[in-house]
Amino acid sequence: xxxxxxxxxxxxxxxxxxxxxxxxxxxxxxxxxxxxxxxxxxxxxxxxxxxxxxxxxxxxxxxxxxxxxxxxxxxxxxxxxxxxxxxxxxxxxxxxxxxxxxxxxxxxxxxxxxxxxxxxxxxxxxxxxxxxxxxxxxxxxxxxxxxxxxxxxxxxxxxxxxxxxxxxxxxxxxxxxxxxxxxxxxxxxxxxxxxxxxxxxxxxxxxxxxxxxxxxxxxxxxxxxxxxxxxxxxxxxxxxxxxxxxxxxxxxxxxxxxxxxxxxxxxxxxxxxxxxxxxxxxxxxxxxxxxxxxxxxxxxxxxxxxxxxxxxxxxxxxxxxxxxxxxxxxxxxxxxxxxxxxxxxxxxxxxxxxxxxxxxxxxxxxxxxxxxxxx
Numbered sequence: 001x002x003x004x005x006x007x008x009x010x011x012x013x014x015x016x017x018x019x020x021x022x023x024x025x026x027x028x029x030x031x032x033x034x035x036x037x038x039x040x041x042x043x044x045x046x047x048x049x050x051x052x053x054x055x056x057x058x059x060x061x062x063x064x065x066x067x068x069x070x071x072x073x074x075x076x077x078x079x080x081x082x083x084x085x086x087x088x089x090x091x092x093x094x095x096x097x098x099x100x101x102x103x104x105x106x107x108x109x110x111x112x113x114x115x116x117x118x119x120x121x122x123x124x125x126x127x128x129x130x131x132x133x134x135x136x137x138x139x140x141x142x143x144x145x146x147x148x149x150x151x152x153x154x155x156x157x158x159x160x161x162x163x164x165x166x167x168x169x170x171x172x173x174x175x176x177x178x179x180x181x182x183x184x185x186x187x188x189x190x191x192x193x194x195x196x197x198x199x200x201x202x203x204x205x206x207x208x209x210x211x212x213x214x215x216x217x218x219x220x221x222x223x224x225x226x227x228x229x230x231x232x233x234x235x236x237x238x239x240x241x242x243x244x245x246x247x248x249x250x251x252x253x254x255x256x257x258x259x260x261x262x263x264x265x266x267x268x269x270x271x272x273x274x275x276x277x278x279x280x281x282x283x284x285x286x287x288x289x290x291x292x293x294x295x296x297x298x299x300x301x302x303x304x305x306x307x308x309x310x311x312x313x314x315x316x317x318x319x320x321x322x323x324x325x326x327x328x329x330x331x332x333x334x335x336x337x338x339x340x341x342x343x344x345x346x347x348x349x350x351x352x353x354x355x356x357x358x359x360x361x362x363x364x365x366x367x368x369x370x371x372x373x374x375x
């Protein structure tokens with residue numbers, strides 16, 4: 001493992017125990033230019049596409065999935081800013097340049113206590129009302145990954161107009177009226193800082209507001225965004241599964257039970273199960289590569305297909321780690337070994353949108369609506 005990733009992996013052990021934000025790991029990524037990987041080259045960034053971004057997230061995910069998830073959100077949002085012009089040009093340039101020069105983090109804040117994920121429908125309770133020179137917003141967002149380190153928060157809010165409009169309000173992390181409630185105390189990804197963020201009468205200038213659209217016209221995401229989400233979220237947990245694979249292979253080669261007299265790795269049953277892990281991770285690697293290269297070439301899959309890709313990557317990663325834990329026996333549940341942490345971290349793969357039920361429902365409806373050939 002390269003020195004950069006080895007240092008991040010070493011810190012990951014500590015941050016899992018104390019659930020503190022991985023500032024040091026993020027600083028290392030900033031020094032290496034990784035936090036600006038998808039910022040346009042015209043702004044000094046790497047100008048990377050989806051394929052390269054997914055590789056970077058997977059490698060960091062193998063070292064520290066909490067840091068990798070923060071990175072995935074950063075790269076996804078910076079790429080979205082580069083693709084779309086709904087945000088004011090001067091703001092897009094400022095956010096991009098700050099990522100390059102200072103490692104400034106950006107993430108979208110969408111989920112709310114009552115609403116859940118807006119991908120399921122419904123209007124956010126977070127509300128914006130007119131003020132001289134801009135807007136003021138109040139509300140509460142949940143699961144704001146990276147909250148303690150965010151320079152910019154892309155906040156989804158509704159206007160208080162009779163016919164509400166929805167849009168993104170880019171709030172500076174140091175704006176007056178922001179409170180971070182340290183609510184994140186989960187099984188896995190304990191250092192991701194995915195806390196609640198409360199906005200109380202926070203001023204947002206007009207220059208920091210993206211295009212507002214009538215609420216019925218607002219749609220969560222788009223095909224390109226869905227593909228980036230699928231691959232980068234999947235890459236986080238594929239990285240976890242890669243780490244579990246590396247550990248279990250080493251363990252099986254070293255472990256020599258006295259009753260057996262030879263390493264566990266020599267048993268056919270063990271070899272078969274490691275082969276299953278290999279198949280799951282090979283599938284993830286090839287699927288990520290194919291979709292990433294297609295998107296970079298302008299061949300963006302439908303949102304329903306990207307949803308299925310995300311679910312496949314997540315389920316394969318979870319299954320690979322589960323097999324590794326089963327092969328390790330008691331060692332897989334012992335906190336003295338990293339496999340226990342990998343198992344906890346990979347469980348978070350299933351809660352990212354779209355969840356399996358939502359992805360399958362959307363794909364099924366689309367297929368049935370398209371019709372088929374009579375048999």
